[in-house]
Amino acid sequence: MQMPTPNPAVLARKADIVARLRAQLPADAVIDDPAETRAYECDALSAYRCMPLAVVLPRTTAEVAAALRICHAEGVPVVPRGAGTSLAGGSMPSQDAVILGLARMNAVLEVDYDNRFIRVEAGRTNLSVTGAVEGDGWFYAPDPSSQLACAISGNIAMNSGGAHCLKYGVTTNNLLGVTMVTMAGEVLEIGGPFCDAAGLDLLGVICGSEGQLGVVTEATLRILPKPEGARPVLIGYASNEVAGECVADIIRAGVLPVAIEFMDRPCIRATEDFAHAGYPDCEALLIVEVEGSEAEIAEQLGLIRQIAERHNPVEFREARTEDEARRIWLGRKSAFGAMGQINDYMCLDGTIPVSSLPLVLRRIGEMSREFGLDVGNVFHAGDGNMHPLILYNANKPGDLEKCEAFGAEILKLCVEVGGCLTGEHGVGIEKRDLMVVQFAPADLEAQMRVKDVFDPAWLLNPAKVFPLPASESRRAA
Amino acid sequence: MRPPCPVPVQPERTNVMRPETEAQLAEAIRDADGPLQIVGGGTRPVGAALDGAVLETGALRGITLYEPGALTLVVRAGTPLAEVEAAIAAEGQRLPFEPVRWGPVLGAAGDSTVGGVVAANVSGPRRVQAGACRDSLIGVRYVDGTGTVVKNGGRVMKNVTGYDLVKLLAGSWGTLGVLSEVSFKLLPAAGAQATLILPGLTAAEAVPALTAALGSPYDVSGAGWLPGVGAMIRVEGLAESVDYRAGRLAVLLARFGRVVDERDGSAALWRDLGEVAPFQGATGDLWRFSVKPSQAPSVIARLGYPVVLDWGGGLIWALVPEGVDARARAGAFTGHATRMRGQGPGAFHPEPAPIAALSAGLRAKFDPRGILNPGRMG
Numbered sequence A: 001m002q003m004p005t006p007n008p009a010v011l012a013r014k015a016d017i018v019a020r021l022r023a024q025l026p027a028d029a030v031i032d033d034p035a036e037t038r039a040y041e042c043d044a045l046s047a048y049r050c051m052p053l054a055v056v057l058p059r060t061t062a063e064v065a066a067a068l069r070i071c072h073a074e075g076v077p078v079v080p081r082g083a084g085t086s087l088a089g090g091s092m093p094s095q096d097a098v099i100l101g102l103a104r105m106n107a108v109l110e111v112d113y114d115n116r117f118i119r120v121e122a123g124r125t126n127l128s129v130t131g132a133v134e135g136d137g138w139f140y141a142p143d144p145s146s147q148l149a150c151a152i153s154g155n156i157a158m159n160s161g162g163a164h165c166l167k168y169g170v171t172t173n174n175l176l177g178v179t180m181v182t183m184a185g186e187v188l189e190i191g192g193p194f195c196d197a198a199g200l201d202l203l204g205v206i207c208g209s210e211g212q213l214g215v216v217t218e219a220t221l222r223i224l225p226k227p228e229g230a231r232p233v234l235i236g237y238a239s240n241e242v243a244g245e246c247v248a249d250i251i252r253a254g255v256l257p258v259a260i261e262f263m264d265r266p267c268i269r270a271t272e273d274f275a276h277a278g279y280p281d282c283e284a285l286l287i288v289e290v291e292g293s294e295a296e297i298a299e300q301l302g303l304i305r306q307i308a309e310r311h312n313p314v315e316f317r318e319a320r321t322e323d324e325a326r327r328i329w330l331g332r333k334s335a336f337g338a339m340g341q342i343n344d345y346m347c348l349d350g351t352i353p354v355s356s357l358p359l360v361l362r363r364i365g366e367m368s369r370e371f372g373l374d375v376g377n378v379f380h381a382g383d384g385n386m387h388p389l390i391l392y393n394a395n396k397p398g399d400l401e402k403c404e405a406f407g408a409e410i411l412k413l414c415v416e417v418g419g420c421l422t423g424e425h426g427v428g429i430e431k432r433d434l435m436v437v438q439f440a441p442a443d444l445e446a447q448m449r450v451k452d453v454f455d456p457a458w459l460l461n462p463a464k465v466f467p468l469p470a471s472e473s474r475r476a477a
Numbered sequence B: 001m002r003p004p005c006p007v008p009v010q011p012e013r014t015n016v017m018r019p020e021t022e023a024q025l026a027e028a029i030r031d032a033d034g035p036l037q038i039v040g041g042g043t044r045p046v047g048a049a050l051d052g053a054v055l056e057t058g059a060l061r062g063i064t065l066y067e068p069g070a071l072t073l074v075v076r077a078g079t080p081l082a083e084v085e086a087a088i089a090a091e092g093q094r095l096p097f098e099p100v101r102w103g104p105v106l107g108a109a110g111d112s113t114v115g116g117v118v119a120a121n122v123s124g125p126r127r128v129q130a131g132a133c134r135d136s137l138i139g140v141r142y143v144d145g146t147g148t149v150v151k152n153g154g155r156v157m158k159n160v161t162g163y164d165l166v167k168l169l170a171g172s173w174g175t176l177g178v179l180s181e182v183s184f185k186l187l188p189a190a191g192a193q194a195t196l197i198l199p200g201l202t203a204a205e206a207v208p209a210l211t212a213a214l215g216s217p218y219d220v221s222g223a224g225w226l227p228g229v230g231a232m233i234r235v236e237g238l239a240e241s242v243d244y245r246a247g248r249l250a251v252l253l254a255r256f257g258r259v260v261d262e263r264d265g266s267a268a269l270w271r272d273l274g275e276v277a278p279f280q281g282a283t284g285d286l287w288r289f290s291v292k293p294s295q296a297p298s299v300i301a302r303l304g305y306p307v308v309l310d311w312g313g314g315l316i317w318a319l320v321p322e323g324v325d326a327r328a329r330a331g332a333f334t335g336h337a338t339r340m341r342g343q344g345p346g347a348f349h350p351e352p353a354p355i356a357a358l359s360a361g362l363r364a365k366f367d368p369r370g371i372l373n374p375g376r377m378g
């Protein structure tokens, strides 16, 4: 993985730049002591690290604008940061970049149940958005597994998903408006608590732009009344193919579960050893969750049972109590931790058409033998978003490179069968160089032109998303 | 009695192009030496007449991929909406956002194309539950103003690879590119539906009732008001579930007035609402307001003209005398207004200067010669 050579002119002026920031911002908002900036040298893709020039932690949109105006004038790259849980290196700095962290901007600004929205400062964590409304029976739907830590600003930048997005959609489907500051320091209000854009859907392209178009400081989010209840079932199968067929049949039958999760044998084994959730010993396991009143849950689960039994499951387990429901989810929720117990792992995030599931799992198994690295699969089966976890040993020379090569082959396979490189984690630096597998030069050019409009100097998170050779002339200009 | 539909005035068709492949479409745009009007469905008499050669998409037709088990559909942009709806209905599926036909109320003949639906980001009553057209759209192929073919998104439901130009193209009214192919995620069609009607309520009185319904856990899939009918609240799904939720909602809504549980006529009511049937053939200009729902009663009061409500009051259709600036008359509100039928400038909502500058910047990048529907979005 390469990063561009840091701008020597910026590095040379570090002291001046920090002094200018200090002059405009509160004393504690600017950090340049390496002991403190070290916490910002990486995100959750911790194999890659780099110390930033400085870190700015503003408390208001006006302070964000002030910091950006200075960086803009000085030609300093800026890397926006929420909570730093990106798995793609999205918030990893470069040596010549200022980290602009939203952690101190976490207030709830407005809760409006009549119009079904909440407005928050964008540094607020995902879970605490729901926390602000759940006492009144409401929730914010997108629920990434990292929701305890990750910030709404990172969710917006990555267009993050969650286990329940089969029914409720991902971030972009639940985002109504943002306050965003451009690299030049201009404050924009985009969207709001009403439907659809008046003109072009700028909000739609800002969401998922990985911190490259502007710094989001506030967000208006759709909130929903909580369903009356929810219940999972666990279905075990003797083959991946049959489990895949069962998923397709459930979807075709007109039941819309809120979640359909899939785990393969290596993953089931690892989680069983780790979490003792009591999962059956089988090739493939589905967790299907439905929502509604008691009667509605019973009606949907009745249908799902009928479909599942047509495919001869080795197990069909319906949660009858809260505790049984918790145990069904326990293994799935600890899957990453369980794999991490065995070894270091890399988590992939490609999406495939659901129909290609058996083929892709078979090919991954073959590649696992070719590369000599173990892999487990957990999978949002309803929408085809895969999370192969490749195990490697970070202390063994060459293992990380081998793991990355294996990962790249899996992602190429995802594209080959009609899918994509990333379903929810984003491109960042991790998949940047694979973009040419999925996109023709003209496709990338069209995207880069959008950045040209929002950030003509290419100072915001410039070395991400696009292959370095493709963006080079723009970054150099 | 409604006056008959105005007869569509056919624009003079001196120069009409009708590419049959994406490559031909790209060639037509590359070779264009002046403005192009992009036409999906056919006869289009409404809105400020545009100059230039006509580029029809109707020959870019047909479903390229349909996987019912994956709830995904890929279709050429010129395909009639009806053709798409029939194909997926045969598998018990539907477009989540409930596309509506505005042809009748706008006085246009012919059927919408899927490309036109996407270019206008047209969504029906189910938008309150299932999102807008842009939320179901998972991929596009289009030709930009230089004649270059671009793809974005794809055929899978979850995809964050690169920027989301899919959303940007939805609702761009053909000013950023001409769509050649679009992909949607689909939903299973509901087995049953019920509509609760509160016949006694005026439009303004309906809003709190719609708000209460949308704030309940009963998964409401439509919340509107039709003159002569009253407030309408829809639930859809498996039969027993529909019974249950309709029952609970009837109890919840009783405090707003008499509640009628309509089953047989339910589907027709929502078609009427989506197509704004009460204003079909009526004379006057037609305006469409998107507002913060709680502001609907005051906007309706200030307008003082006949209205139809959808999206829990967040969408207001208003029939106003010709030439009246309904946007100005509505006073201050959070949202935007579009004149859907009527003459003169100002059909689209004016944007604040910095937003307008970004939009103009994007158009200049996508269509540097300014030949795609120039002026369509004001």
Ligand SMILES: Cc1cc2nc3c(=O)[nH]c(=O)nc-3n(C[C@H](O)[C@H](O)[C@H](O)COP(=O)(O)OP(=O)(O)OC[C@H]3O[C@@H](n4cnc5c(N)ncnc54)[C@H](O)[C@@H]3O)c2cc1C
Pocket: A043, A044, A079, A080, A081, A082, A083, A084, A085, A086, A087, A089, A090, A091, A102, A122, A143, A144, A145, A146, A149, A150, A151, A152, A153, A154, A155, A156, A157, A158, A159, A160, A161, A162, A163, A210, A211, A212, A214, A215, A216, A217, A336, A424, A425, A426, A461
């Ligand atoms: C254990 C674990 C589980 C995870 N599970 C999921 C999951 O289920 N689903 C999922 O989608 N993701 C998941 N993730 C990935 C990650 O949590 C998400 O990408 C999350 O949205 C990142 O949020 P953050 O606040 O940590 O962002 P950061 O890592 O700080 O930043 C992410 C990106 O957002 C940009 N950004 C941050 N703040 C701003 C701002 N104010 N303005 C503009 N751009 C900004 C950054 O520049 C960067 O490109 C998981 C990660 C971990 C470690």
Ligand SMILES: Cc1cc2nc3c(=O)[nH]c(=O)nc-3n(C[C@H](O)[C@H](O)[C@H](O)COP(=O)(O)OP(=O)(O)OC[C@H]3O[C@@H](n4cnc5c(N)ncnc54)[C@H](O)[C@@H]3O)c2cc1C
Pocket: B037, B038, B039, B040, B041, B042, B043, B044, B045, B046, B047, B057, B077, B078, B100, B101, B102, B103, B106, B108, B111, B112, B113, B114, B115, B116, B117, B118, B119, B120, B122, B173, B174, B175, B177, B178, B179, B180, B338, B339, B340, B347, B348, B373, B376
């Ligand atoms: C201000 C305004 C004016 C409207 N004018 C009309 C009208 O004149 N006639 C009408 O029936 N409905 C109109 N509508 C409603 C809406 O366009 C229709 O409900 C539906 O989109 C019609 O589909 P169509 O295939 O007939 O598209 P068209 O009416 O042919 O096109 C709708 C819009 O999409 C563009 N478009 C069509 N196909 C493509 C494509 N493949 N790629 C890119 N852009 C494309 C057109 O240039 C036009 O701007 C209007 C709405 C508004 C807000």
